[in-house]
Amino acid sequence: MTHGISPNLALDQHVARRRSKGESIVHLGFGESRLPAFPPLAQRLAAGAHRISYGPVAGDPDARAAVAGYFDRRNLPTDPEQVVLAPGSKPLLLALQLALPGDLLLPRPAWNTYAPQARIAGKKIFETPIPQDVGGVPDPEGLLDTIRSARRAGHDPRILLITLPDNPTGTVAPPEVIGRLAAIAREEDLHIISDEIYRDLVFDPGTVVLSPAEVAPERTTVTTGLSKNLALGGWRIGAARFPSGPAGERIRAEATGLASEIWSSLAGPMQEVAAYAFAEPSEVVLRLAASARLHGTVAQHVYESLAGAGILCRRPTAGFYLYPDLQPMAGVLRRRGITDAASLQQQLIDEFGVAVLSGAALGDDPAALRFRIATSQLYGDTVEQQQLALEANDPLALRHVAQSLARIEESFTRLCG
Numbered sequence: 001m002t003h004g005i006s007p008n009l010a011l012d013q014h015v016a017r018r019r020s021k022g023e024s025i026v027h028l029g030f031g032e033s034r035l036p037a038f039p040p041l042a043q044r045l046a047a048g049a050h051r052i053s054y055g056p057v058a059g060d061p062d063a064r065a066a067v068a069g070y071f072d073r074r075n076l077p078t079d080p081e082q083v084v085l086a087p088g089s090k091p092l093l094l095a096l097q098l099a100l101p102g103d104l105l106l107p108r109p110a111w112n113t114y115a116p117q118a119r120i121a122g123k124k125i126f127e128t129p130i131p132q133d134v135g136g137v138p139d140p141e142g143l144l145d146t147i148r149s150a151r152r153a154g155h156d157p158r159i160l161l162i163t164l165p166d167n168p169t170g171t172v173a174p175p176e177v178i179g180r181l182a183a184i185a186r187e188e189d190l191h192i193i194s195d196e197i198y199r200d201l202v203f204d205p206g207t208v209v210l211s212p213a214e215v216a217p218e219r220t221t222v223t224t225g226l227s228k229n230l231a232l233g234g235w236r237i238g239a240a241r242f243p244s245g246p247a248g249e250r251i252r253a254e255a256t257g258l259a260s261e262i263w264s265s266l267a268g269p270m271q272e273v274a275a276y277a278f279a280e281p282s283e284v285v286l287r288l289a290a291s292a293r294l295h296g297t298v299a300q301h302v303y304e305s306l307a308g309a310g311i312l313c314r315r316p317t318a319g320f321y322l323y324p325d326l327q328p329m330a331g332v333l334r335r336r337g338i339t340d341a342a343s344l345q346q347q348l349i350d351e352f353g354v355a356v357l358s359g360a361a362l363g364d365d366p367a368a369l370r371f372r373i374a375t376s377q378l379y380g381d382t383v384e385q386q387q388l389a390l391e392a393n394d395p396l397a398l399r400h401v402a403q404s405l406a407r408i409e410e411s412f413t414r415l416c417g
């Protein structure tokens with residue numbers, strides 16, 4: 001088995017190379033939240049410099065207790081024993097796929113790392129279409145069909161991986177869908193991995209987010225982290241909440257054993273940051289709210305631009321992604337030489353200087369004219385610009401933000417005109 005660089009990371013490096021040669025590119029291809037480091041976090045990091053020991057594999061007690069409190073406040077009563085911290089949620093997601101028996105059921109499209117991790121874990125992947133209005137979850141009836149046909153063919157689908165809120169569609173699956181999926185998981189004896197790394201970035205605080213861990217607690221493991229909500233991707237802080245009870249303990253023990261052979265523990269200074277951030281003192285709560293507000297304002301503006309250009313897209317309600325569908329414009333695009341997701345991605349960057357990630361990289365049909373937009377790098381290139389965007393009453397009125405948004409609108413209008 002060979003592994004190339006993950007397509008989103010490869011695209012990010014490609015954009016950096018082209019920019020270094022002087023090209024002007026609006027980078028919508030990489031889901032990094034480009035916001036300044038929150039000063040209290042940097043202070044905690046410095047204070048944690050003395051933590052030079054390896055520490056316990058699952059995490060230091062103060063960090064695990066803070067993560068347990070974070071879940072408690074989200075309707076998921078949690079004992080610190082159920083928590084494992086790691087350098088990012090990515091390795092935890094891999095450890096889970098290695099620890100859990102059976103094959104993988106995956107919504108289509110889905111974040112581009114799940115499928116390669118399943119292959120590393122030696123699993124078969126059964127993709128199943130997402131509903132019309134939201135992503136991150138399979139359409140429940142489609143899921144049942146997929147399970148039945150996989151079993152008829154002699155396979156053993158046992159893991160359902162969902163993303164709540166979702167990357168790439170920027171949507172939150174409603175409680176009814178989660179309830180139905182939890183019921184199917186019980187009937188079909190599936191374990192649910194619920195990737196909730198975007199949970200704190202829901203635009204409307206009134207949106208109800210129902211984790212499957214609330215309705216099927218005995219069979220759901222939740223992953224989260226600080227990469228997205230606090231824009232700390234490079235600090236690599238992730239956490240998982242395993243089910244309580246003997247089955248959950250077995251999975252946790254297996255995942256912790258794998259962790260001990262791969263990453264040993266979360267870096268000591270990061271344990272200090274995690275203990276502070278997951279405890280959510282009031283200044284962190286305010287910071288999370290300001291970030292969600294900014295992401296929402298910009299993503300929703302881009303949605304309006306797409307809609308104005310006649311492009312089909314689910315309305316984003318969380319995170320910082322959109323997943324436009326240009327399939328209805330296939331005729332117009334064919335005349336431009338665009339015939340599939342790859343040529344669409346290529347022409348957007350070559351002709352318009354707009355970098356997006358093709359749907360094919362997310363497991364979607366390579367022939368479908370769909371791609372993912374990440375709006376999280378539109379807040380400016382300097383820390384000053386990003387801080388202004390975060391604090392502005394109307395970030396859309398800031399010159400540097402408005403310029404990028406105007407270019408996006410113009411590019412899509414011309415592409416589809």
Ligand SMILES: Cc1ncc(COP(=O)(O)O)c(C=O)c1O
Nearest residue numbers: 088089090111167197225227238
């Ligand atoms: C859905 C999803 N899950 C997990 C991750 C990985 O996050 P981490 O930085 O915690 O490894 C990402 C990052 O892009 C993501 O989009």
